[in-house]
Amino acid sequence: KINDAAVVSTPNDGNTSVNRKHRLAYDVERVVQEHLTYVREEISDGWDLIHQEGEMKVYRREVEENGIVVDPLKIFHSIKGVTGHEICHYFWDYRYRMEWETTLDSTKIIEVLEPDTVIFFQMHKRVWPAAQRDSCFWSHIRCISNSEEDQPTWLVVNYTTPHHLAPIKSPHVRLVANVALICETIINEPPLNIQDIKRENIECKLTYVAFVNPGGWVPSAALRSVAKREYPRFLKRFTSYVLEQTRDKPILF
Numbered sequence: 001k002i003n004d005a006a007v008v009s010t011p012n013d014g015n016t017s018v019n020r021k022h023r024l025a026y027d028v029e030r031v032v033q034e035h036l037t038y039v040r041e042e043i044s045d046g047w048d049l050i051h052q053e054g055e056m057k058v059y060r061r062e063v064e065e066n067g068i069v070v071d072p073l074k075i076f077h078s079i080k081g082v083t084g085h086e087i088c089h090y091f092w093d094y095r096y097r098m099e100w101e102t103t104l105d106s107t108k109i110i111e112v113l114e115p116d117t118v119i120f121f122q123m124h125k126r127v128w129p130a131a132q133r134d135s136c137f138w139s140h141i142r143c144i145s146n147s148e149e150d151q152p153t154w155l156v157v158n159y160t161t162p163h164h165l166a167p168i169k170s171p172h173v174r175l176v177a178n179v180a181l182i183c184e185t186i187i188n189e190p191p192l193n194i195q196d197i198k199r200e201n202i203e204c205k206l207t208y209v210a211f212v213n214p215g216g217w218v219p220s221a222a223l224r225s226v227a228k229r230e231y232p233r234f235l236k237r238f239t240s241y242v243l244e245q246t247r248d249k250p251i252l253f
């Protein structure tokens with residue numbers, strides 16, 4: 001629910017709403033709350049398990065809109081040795097992006113709305129037999145405390161928005177996306193003292209959801225096979241990158 005009174009703060013309780021600080025604050029709040037509502041939804045009829053590897057499960061629902069493939073995608077994964085904060089930090093922060101992204105030609109911040117909300121313009125690699133895609137989206141990172149005892153949930157949402165610094169220029173086609181990465185941290189066999197928690201005691205339960213509209217016609221079979229190959233590839237590469245980056249660093253809770 002959205003009300004005007006409260007202030008966006010991190011961490012918050014997930015129901016706290018927004019003090020209209022910037023022009024997209026309501027948009028951000030609405031989309032964040034939508035993801036938080038649906039993240040716990042069970043996989044039901046219509047979802048196909050298209051890839052499984054270790055703890056990673058990739059599900060997809062085949063959906064077309066006016067002949068364009070817009071398949072929703074959902075990935076569940078569990079990674080030992082990192083926190084949700086660490087996973088979200090490396091996903092959100094543009095400084096690391098080109099080290100793990102293999103599907104981009106470039107990424108650029110075109111506006112900072114708040115320290116936790118920025119607008120990106122990205123040029124995607126031409127990965128299928130169609131025009132090159134670009135994207136312009138706000139990207140928001142947030143920490144939500146559920147209770148005193150539990151570790152907070154961390155999430156990042158990327159959501160398409162128009163921007164005067166990123167006009168759509170032919171021959172490029174704009175992707176339309178609503179993507180969320182939602183992470184919970186589990187502490188296995190917690191030691192009495194929080195300082196004694198080691199990387200071997202922690203685990204991140206991750207949900208990645210993507211609604212991506214290619215913005216124009218792309219051959220269905222080609223798009224589906226690229227998606228089936230590239231999403232698991234992205235998550236494997238990204239999570240090993242985070243493991244590598246954090247291995248010898250203090251745990252970021």
Ligand code: H15
Pocket residue numbers: 097101103104122124135136137158160175176177179212214223226227230231234
């Ligand atoms: O989520 C991923 N990357 C982030 C950070 O770069 C951006 C992403 C986004 C995509 C499109 C528009 C806006 C934002 O959230 C990892 C994406 C992995 C993509 C794997 C490639 C699948 C190819 C078929 C689907 C078409 C979409 C292309 C991205």
